[in-house]
Amino acid sequence: MKMKRFIPICLTVGLMLTSGVSLASHTAGLQPTQGTRVFSEKPQKDSVPALSNKAIEKAIAGELQMTASEQKETSYYYHYVDLNDDGITDALVLAVGPYTSGSGGNTLFWLSPDKKGHWQVQQKWTLVHTPVMLTGNNVNGYKGIVVRRAGGGATPAWILLTYQNGQYTTVNDGIILPFVTK
Numbered sequence: 001m002k003m004k005r006f007i008p009i010c011l012t013v014g015l016m017l018t019s020g021v022s023l024a025s026h027t028a029g030l031q032p033t034q035g036t037r038v039f040s041e042k043p044q045k046d047s048v049p050a051l052s053n054k055a056i057e058k059a060i061a062g063e064l065q066m067t068a069s070e071q072k073e074t075s076y077y078y079h080y081v082d083l084n085d086d087g088i089t090d091a092l093v094l095a096v097g098p099y100t101s102g103s104g105g106n107t108l109f110w111l112s113p114d115k116k117g118h119w120q121v122q123q124k125w126t127l128v129h130t131p132v133m134l135t136g137n138n139v140n141g142y143k144g145i146v147v148r149r150a151g152g153g154a155t156p157a158w159i160l161l162t163y164q165n166g167q168y169t170t171v172n173d174g175i176i177l178p179f180v181t182k
Contacts, residue, residue, distance in 0.1 A: 063121045070099045104152025105129045127171040
């Protein structure tokens with residue numbers, strides 16, 4: 001095998017091991033190996049907790065400067081997880097609605113409670129399609145987030161969001177997982 005072909009293969013295999021995600025059959029697409037599926041392909045209203053988290057929804061509405069009527073037209077899907085193993089539960093929230101979604105995808109939020117227990121938006125991502133997955137291993141002390149980017153003129157791809165320099169990468173700046181074509 002020529003060295004020019006060997007290095008890209010090693011990088012691809014290394015990325016697969018680092019991200020905790022592997023390629024399944026050509027029809028099954030991306031499957032987590034040691035990761036967790038956060039939001040399914042088509043989130044259903046009944047997958048939302050019986051009691052919505054009004055404090056989280058208020059923090060998101062404040063971040064987006066949404067009116068009360070805009071909030072009513074938005075569905076929120078929650079996943080609570082400790083992203084960096086610090087013992088504090090974070091929230092990943094997918095906001096779906098006419099003010100948070102478009103042909104490029106939906107808006108995903110990462111929130112954490114402050115010292116007083118009030119939810120604060122740490123970061124938001126646009127251009128997110130489901131499913132959303134977490135890697136089983138940490139990169140720079142935080143779990144990786146795998147999202148599907150498609151629509152809105154973007155080339156369809158699976159994107160690995162990694163924590164760097166105090167925040168996660170954006171969907172446009174994340175690592176394109178090269179082994180998935182769908």
